[in-house]
Amino acid sequence: MKETDTIAAISTPVGEGGIGIVRVSGPEAFLLAEKVFRPKGKRKREIASHRIYYGHILDARGEIIDEVLVSFMKAPYTYTREDIVEINCHGGVFPLRMVLKRLLEVGARLAEPGEFTKRAFLNGRIDLSQAESVFNIIHARSEEGVKNAARVLQGALSQKVRRLRQDIVEALAWIEASFDYPEELDFDPQVLQRELRNSLCALRDSMAELLEGEERGRLYQEGIATAIIGKPNVGKSSLLNALLREQRAIVHEVPGTTRDILEGYILLEGYPIRLVDTAGIHGTRDPVEKVGIERSREAAARARLLLMVFDGSSPWEKEDEEILSLMDPGQKAIFVINKTDLKQELDPGDLARRFPQIPLVETSIPLKKGLSQLERAIVATLDQMGGGGEHPLLASLRQAEALREARAGVEKALENLEQEPAELVSLELRFAWEKLGEITGETLSDEILDRIFSQFCVGK
Ligand SMILES: Nc1nc2c(ncn2[C@@H]2O[C@H](COP(=O)(O)OP(=O)(O)OP(=O)(O)O)[C@@H](O)[C@H]2O)c(=O)[nH]1
Numbered sequence: 001m002k003e004t005d006t007i008a009a010i011s012t013p014v015g016e017g018g019i020g021i022v023r024v025s026g027p028e029a030f031l032l033a034e035k036v037f038r039p040k041g042k043r044k045r046e047i048a049s050h051r052i053y054y055g056h057i058l059d060a061r062g063e064i065i066d067e068v069l070v071s072f073m074k075a076p077y078t079y080t081r082e083d084i085v086e087i088n089c090h091g092g093v094f095p096l097r098m099v100l101k102r103l104l105e106v107g108a109r110l111a112e113p114g115e116f117t118k119r120a121f122l123n124g125r126i127d128l129s130q131a132e133s134v135f136n137i138i139h140a141r142s143e144e145g146v147k148n149a150a151r152v153l154q155g156a157l158s159q160k161v162r163r164l165r166q167d168i169v170e171a172l173a174w175i176e177a178s179f180d181y182p183e184e185l186d187f188d189p190q191v192l193q194r195e196l197r198n199s200l201c202a203l204r205d206s207m208a209e210l211l212e213g214e215e216r217g218r219l220y221q222e223g224i225a226t227a228i229i230g231k232p233n234v235g236k237s238s239l240l241n242a243l244l245r246e247q248r249a250i251v252h253e254v255p256g257t258t259r260d261i262l263e264g265y266i267l268l269e270g271y272p273i274r275l276v277d278t279a280g281i282h283g284t285r286d287p288v289e290k291v292g293i294e295r296s297r298e299a300a301a302r303a304r305l306l307l308m309v310f311d312g313s314s315p316w317e318k319e320d321e322e323i324l325s326l327m328d329p330g331q332k333a334i335f336v337i338n339k340t341d342l343k344q345e346l347d348p349g350d351l352a353r354r355f356p357q358i359p360l361v362e363t364s365i366p367l368k369k370g371l372s373q374l375e376r377a378i379v380a381t382l383d384q385m386g387g388g389g390e391h392p393l394l395a396s397l398r399q400a401e402a403l404r405e406a407r408a409g410v411e412k413a414l415e416n417l418e419q420e421p422a423e424l425v426s427l428e429l430r431f432a433w434e435k436l437g438e439i440t441g442e443t444l445s446d447e448i449l450d451r452i453f454s455q456f457c458v459g460k
């Protein structure tokens with residue numbers, strides 16, 4: 001399906017900056033831009049492609065709206081593979097809106113979120129994995145995340161997926177030939193079986209290899225949600241501030257100081273970490289505190305890593321026990337015994353004996369003790385979560401899910417290779433082939449495509 005109208009949007013963030021860009025794409029991009037743009041001095045000459053022109057955008061009455069630089073780019077060597085015009089305006093909310101409004105007046109349509117990238121996909125310039133990497137580059141939370149997404153944009157994942165699909169097609173061809181024309185194959189059926197088994201095993205292993213990097217890819221891409229939880233007054237907000245190295249959260253000796261969720265980002269050894277400070281969890285009648293505590297529980301449930309903070313200077317209480325119960329089997333945790341500068345009432349040995357697999361760090365915020373040890377424990381835990389894989393290519397749940405299903409299909413085909421009729425094996429392989437196609441967008445419904453692109457920002 002080819003889009004035929006001409007779209008326009010502000011492609012830079014809304015706010016005040018040196019410049020802002022309004023982008024126009026579609027068959028009438030040049031025509032519409034020329035209606036609103038008056039180039040300085042070159043009124044008679046024809047516009048050449050991939051050149052930048054200086055001049056003014058005029059309103060309907062011919063009054064100057066803004067002084068601009070305009071790039072005219074003829075298809076197909078453009079982002080969308082359509083004609084594109086980019087207008088560099090002064091970067092303010094009003095000049096950009098006025099220029100955009102002017103383009104809409106002369107016939108452009110306001111672009112939907114992600115529509116420029118969607119057109120690049122629909123016009124065949126990039127596949128879906130590459131389109132998603134554009135989103136990942138924009139939203140990456142670390143340098144590693146940007147680099148991994150850039151590799152996907154260059155086609156690294158598409159290439160791998162195409163190769164896997166090609167291998168499946170070859171296996172299918174053999175299976176179906178042996179099924180349809182067994183007498184014409186001068187192969188020993190047993191040799192054929194063995195060959196097939198080998199190539200399916202190789203397929204399964206390459207898929208597993210790709211999946212291995214998934215967790216790590218997502219860690220770099222999204223940042224790891226890390227919740228600081230504990231009963232009131234143990235020093236959670238103090239710990240957040242110490243790790244962020246700024247006084248972000250209010251710290252106070254009155255228990256129940258933190259009411260709302262507070263967040264901040266830190267980078268540790270390239271890992272982007274989203275630290276979430278929460279309200280101290282305990283039984284309370286205060287209705288506002290109750291809401292805060294409910295949010296703490298939700299934040300704890302969503303986190304992939306929990307920093308469980310205990311006050312070393314106060315005896316173990318049932319509230320501390322309750323904190324322990326928030327730990328989910330799928331989550332990683334680190335124990336933090338804080339306030340070690342005060343007289344100690346809590347024996348860290350008890351916790352260490354009960355949970356030998358969970359790292360335990362002793363800290364004192366005023367003495368700045370144990371903080372680098374805590375940071376090292378966090379990095380070590382993330383290394384464990386990430387597993388191997390040099391440059392992970394999978395950073396989206398959607399892609400990983402499709403690959404997992406494809407792998408399951410190949411595994412079933414392998415299991416059934418000897419027992420079941422060839423038809424069943426080939427059905428499983430067809431399924432795997434189709435699932436792999438979802439990664440690159442070759443086999444995906446319009447509805448899902450719309451959902452994917454709607455997550456993008458307007459103007460991208
Ligand atoms: N002596 C000592 N005091 C600390 C330490 N860490 C925090 N505090 C003090 O403990 C009190 C509570 O600290 P917060 O960081 O507000 O504790 P919190 O866990 O966020 O408390 P809530 O938000 O009420 O749940 C403050 O008076 C801090 O100065 C520490 O390591 N040693």
Ligand SMILES: [Mg+2]
Nearest residue numbers: 236237257258
């Ligand atoms: Mg607090």
